[in-house]
Amino acid sequence: MIVAVGSIAYDTIKTWIEKRSYLLGGSASYFSIAASNFSKVDIVAVVGEDFKNKDLDLFINKKIGIENIKKEKGKTFHWEGTYPQNGDAQTLKTELNVFENFNPKINDNLKNKPILFLGNIDPTLQYNVVEQMNSPKWVICDTMNYWIEKKKDDLLKTMSKVDILIINETEIKMLSEDKNLLRAVKKIKNMGPKIVLVKYGARGAALFYQDKHFVIPATPVDKVIDPTGAGDTFAGGFIGYFASAVKDNEVTFEILKKATVYGNIMASFTIEGFGLDNLRKIDNNMINERFKSFKDLVSF
């Protein structure tokens, strides 16, 4: 149901507590594992010859389609980052490896899928992917400050094809060139997306659709172990639930609101474990329980 284009990486992560090397990571991994709790996902990505079978098995166990994960000569994309206590990730090293020449080709068996998730990659590649599909009903896009700064024109071309933009607070201000959130959202809508989801990191998220909006706070978490992948997991929970709930092309505000809450919940699981440790263990009961607690947390 969902085609997810993005990165698969080996991450070396140093938090304020510990350091671990060459863990499975990347936007497509976090996204698809989160989304797989709700919907069928096919990953379109590239890995190197060093990619381990046990990592592939994780996707298979989650019933994620791996036929479009291409293995190329060379090494898997490697990211190394560190987190100062309560701070944003600082990149220490980026080794693109096989990802450097990633030019996603959508196989025929995926071209008619209704939902396309464009993970945070070069906007030119994102555009090429959209063009290869047979008019997907929903195109969802993630991006980052790097592309807004370096390839804004290409990003705007991609944006004209996007239905749902998932973006953080700093990025939406950069992209819209407006510091007021409500005005910024209006400008983004003029670029293409009908639905805008703004991530506030550990502070929750806001959803904008038509003239309506919906805001959710952070879920206080007992202990943040590792923030890596929170944003991708948020997108995965959102799109995964969205795909399972949206019927015959009809979207409702209710579906979008619930999807936002599921995104928030999946992200909260991710940050409670190191890398994918916690996310890989989550089942439907745990999700439903946290959904209920979250509802209690914000109802009055």
Place this chain on the structure above:
Amino acid sequence: MIVAVGSIAYDTIKTWIEKRSYLLGGSASYFSIAASNFSKVDIVAVVGEDFKNKDLDLFINKKIGIENIKKEKGKTFHWEGTYPQNGDAQTLKTELNVFENFNPKINDNLKNKPILFLGNIDPTLQYNVVEQMNSPKWVICDTMNYWIEKKKDDLLKTMSKVDILIINETEIKMLSEDKNLLRAVKKIKNMGPKIVLVKYGARGAALFYQDKHFVIPATPVDKVIDPTGAGDTFAGGFIGYFASAVKDNEVTFEILKKATVYGNIMASFTIEGFGLDNLRKIDNNMINERFKSFKDLVSF
């Protein structure tokens, strides 16, 4: 019903848009005007000979008790501050004037009031005020980083008398010496307060009571004109509603949750105007309407 001890000031405020001089301000002013929409408030404060009758009239119009606002020889407390766009206040000048020797004396007519709000003043003075009262049922305390740094022992003495602490995110971490919010709240509860309200500034607030908590997000505001007084107004909305709803000493989580929302709403009105411009115009219909919109904003 509520006795509010704090500052009355003339503020000179420079925002990113404009600068205005010698406007009525101070924690007791913002607090009591916000609270007056819900409950009867008596201010305990000091002003100078320059204090204008028209400013006193504002309190009178809001049915705020002014009998305990003492006029002393000298000038009214003067604060001058500036806001960088979307940033916290920077103090440019503080002229304590008559506030320097402020030593609040609670008159007999106020000693039996059930609710005491201790605005952000020297914790020694806060303690003296509590001692002068005849065992108020509810003592609510606001404080700031300055007192946590300079007079922590005195503040802890005050805290032992406090039922509800209103504090921001940075301050609670300083006071508890713990960066994890949930642990920090536990430590604060061991100092005295049964109820802790954490303000996230433009990002909403969290309420902690018994083993329960409640979190609300920011209300997106069309245009922030001036953030001055947002925290005091939040406390005013919270305590004002709390005082009107709490009966015979019985507090419920429902009352506290609604009080938190009313605090948030009153703060949102404040920041949409310069100084007290907007807050002074608010009526019950406007409050009820915004309460309803806020409920829509966060319900799913």
